[in-house]
Amino acid sequence: MVQIDITYTGEKHCSLTHGPSGTVIQTDAPKDNQGKGESFSPTDLVAAALGSCILTTVAVLAEKEGWTLGNARATVEKNMSPPPRRIESLSVVIQIEGPLSPQQQTKVKEWALTCPVHRSLHPEVRLPISIQFV
Numbered sequence: 691m692v693q694i695d696i697t698y699t700g701e702k703h704c705s706l707t708h709g710p711s712g713t714v715i716q717t718d719a720p721k722d723n724q725g726k727g728e729s730f731s732p733t734d735l736v737a738a739a740l741g742s743c744i745l746t747t748v749a750v751l752a753e754k755e756g757w758t759l760g761n762a763r764a765t766v767e768k769n770m771s772p773p774p775r776r777i778e779s780l781s782v783v784i785q786i787e788g789p790l791s792p793q794q795q796t797k798v799k800e801w802a803l804t805c806p807v808h809r810s811l812h813p814e815v816r817l818p819i820s821i822q823f824v
Contacts (some may be wrong), residue, residue, distance in 0.1 A: 700813035760788030
């Protein structure tokens with residue numbers, strides 16, 4: 691279990707504290723939903739969670755298999771639906787540098803989709819995921 695404490699700090703801002711580490715992040719409502727867009731919105735955090743979860747899952751695989759994983763990065767584009775607001779799609783592009791064989795690349799693509807965030811999202815959220823090896 692991980693506890694996260696959240697405090698509303700006014701003007702549609704929240705402060706989130708990660709219990710185990712004490713790390714603090716701030717959120718704000720997005721500009722298109724009466725906020726100032728001064729920080730991640732809660733739905734931005736979902737997009738960030740998906741991208742970082744995929745990268746982490748791939749890193750776990752590489753470590754488990756003893757592979758050298760070069761630089762890896764993710765870009766996630768979040769699109770919201772018209773009212774009632776919800777995340778409509780999260781388009782993900784993963785770029786991985788490194789000397790991975792075609793068989794290793796296939797395994798990376800399979801494992802990437804096993805990340806817990808990907809598995810937890812509602813099936814109506816479109817999740818186009820592209821993994822590029824450069």
